[in-house]
Amino acid sequence: MSLRPRDLPALHRVLQHPDAAPLLAEFPKALAHDALRQELSALRGRLEAGESLEEQEAEPAVLIGRARDALGWLERPALRGVINATGVVVHTNLGRAPLATTAAEAARAAAERYVDLEYDLAEGRRGSRQDHVEPLLRRLTGAEAALVVNNNAAAVLLVLAALARGREVVISRGELVEIGGSFRIPDVLRESGAILVEVGTTNRTHLRDYEGATTPETAALLRVHPSNFRQTGFTARVQGEDLARVAHAAGVLFLEDLGSGALTSIGDEPTVGEVLASGADLVTLSGDKLVGGPQAGIILGRRDLVARLRGAPLYRALRPDKMTVAALAETVRLYLRGEQLAVPVAAMLFADPAALRRRAQRLRRRLVALGVGSDLVPLEGRAGGGALPESPLPSFGVALQGAPDALHERLRLGDPAVIGRIEDDRVVLDVRTLLPREDEALARAVADAVRAGV
Numbered sequence: 001m002s003l004r005p006r007d008l009p010a011l012h013r014v015l016q017h018p019d020a021a022p023l024l025a026e027f028p029k030a031l032a033h034d035a036l037r038q039e040l041s042a043l044r045g046r047l048e049a050g051e052s053l054e055e056q057e058a059e060p061a062v063l064i065g066r067a068r069d070a071l072g073w074l075e076r077p078a079l080r081g082v083i084n085a086t087g088v089v090v091h092t093n094l095g096r097a098p099l100a101t102t103a104a105e106a107a108r109a110a111a112e113r114y115v116d117l118e119y120d121l122a123e124g125r126r127g128s129r130q131d132h133v134e135p136l137l138r139r140l141t142g143a144e145a146a147l148v149v150n151n152n153a154a155a156v157l158l159v160l161a162a163l164a165r166g167r168e169v170v171i172s173r174g175e176l177v178e179i180g181g182s183f184r185i186p187d188v189l190r191e192s193g194a195i196l197v198e199v200g201t202t203n204r205t206h207l208r209d210y211e212g213a214t215t216p217e218t219a220a221l222l223r224v225h226p227s228n229f230r231q232t233g234f235t236a237r238v239q240g241e242d243l244a245r246v247a248h249a250a251g252v253l254f255l256e257d258l259g260s261g262a263l264t265s266i267g268d269e270p271t272v273g274e275v276l277a278s279g280a281d282l283v284t285l286s287g288d289k290l291v292g293g294p295q296a297g298i299i300l301g302r303r304d305l306v307a308r309l310r311g312a313p314l315y316r317a318l319r320p321d322k323m324t325v326a327a328l329a330e331t332v333r334l335y336l337r338g339e340q341l342a343v344p345v346a347a348m349l350f351a352d353p354a355a356l357r358r359r360a361q362r363l364r365r366r367l368v369a370l371g372v373g374s375d376l377v378p379l380e381g382r383a384g385g386g387a388l389p390e391s392p393l394p395s396f397g398v399a400l401q402g403a404p405d406a407l408h409e410r411l412r413l414g415d416p417a418v419i420g421r422i423e424d425d426r427v428v429l430d431v432r433t434l435l436p437r438e439d440e441a442l443a444r445a446v447a448d449a450v451r452a453g454v
């Protein structure tokens with residue numbers, strides 16, 4: 001017999017069922033009641049919409065089971081672990097850089113106890129949170145001074161607000177870019193209170209364009225790394241050194257937003273040290289792109305300018321927390337100790353293709369042992385995060401047999417979730433972006449997903 005609305009049990013009847021007691025023992029009463037009410041009203045809604053339902057759908061034990069499932073969010077961590085098999089090293093949707101083990105440990109140690117974040121233990125007085133990381137960044141890059149804020153968007157905003165509010169900032173039309181999400185250079189400039197002065201054309205900007213635009217109202221010339229955006233063909237971009245010369249002859253600042261930046265040499269990305277040496281007064285970059293640390297914005301350059309940033313009211317709203325300070329300091333320390341391969345992003349970027357091939361072969365053999373058909377395939381990975389967009393990273397992986405969309409969905413919904421790519425109508429998994437010792441978990445997750453599909 002099919003269910004009628006008046007057959008739905010009242011909440012107090014459901015609560016008399018023996019299964020209700022364990023539910024109420026496990027979850028706060030108000031939440032458990034709420035979940036049961038929602039199950040009942042969902043059934044009512046379906047009946048009123050004319051759906052025909054079996055009587056057992058309204059049985060208290062069934063309703064309680066559903067309520068328990070619906071309360072799962074209370075028990076699961078907010079973020080779920082994902083195996084990144086996309087081959088994109090700095091993947092913003094997947095949380096960008098996985099931290100080095102010691103950097104994660106440093107963040108955790110700072111998180112669960114009191115620390116000397118703003119306390120100078122030697123002097124017994126107030127200190128600065130910047131003192132834990134600034135000397136390390138100075139030593140690594142040769143910069144006079146450094147400041148860490150919440151992210152690179154905050155770094156650019158702070159620099160412009162503190163040094164150019166109400167004055168003009170000259171930028172090439174070819175660099176008025178949007179960098180994923182909602183970071184658009186013209187919007188950030190407006191938000192900072194600086195006045196945007198565009199020079200050149202979309203494809204070509206010359207030194208004389210900047211020279212002609214520099215007036216007594218000018219605070220700075222700004223250069224922005226175009227990140228994922230590339231122009232080819234009839235283009236021209238002015239060298240940093242030339243811009244620095246023009247800026248300084250006119251008595252204005254030369255600022256450079258590197259985006260990804262690179263603390264050490266990676267591909268053809270300029271290193272922070274090189275950019276500073278070419279005459280930039282301040283550079284800004286992300287902590288969690290090529291640097292491979294926590295989300296942070298890193299500002300490097302002239303001591304007097306950094307002092308003004310530290311004194312700006314906006315700085316207080318953008319400062320990093322203790323976990324960020326701890327993780328970034330530890331990441332920079334790894335670079336200084338010559339142990340940058342302990343930084344996962346660096347290890348992935350510098351991975352030897354022959355080693356990747358062997359790893360992909362081992363993965364394929366393991367999949368075969370688990371009964372999963374796959375082929376070894378050459379792939380092209382990417383640095384991501386707007387860095388090195390023109391330099392694909394030769395990589396290897398496996399291509400799985402089976403209908404790609406359905407298989408990729410089952411991989412995504414598995415535990416751990418696996419994110420790969422679909423190429424030539426097959427799911428491909430790139431081993432470059434696997435963490436050390438993630439291979440077995442990946443093989444099992446793939447085997448589960450393949451089995452669930454047959």
Ligand SMILES: *Cc1c(COP(=O)(O)O)cnc(C)c1O
Nearest residue numbers: 151152153225227259260286386
């Ligand atoms: C990524 C990027 C930003 C924004 O950095 P976040 O750390 O994500 O805030 C700004 N400028 C450039 C050029 C970038 O590539």
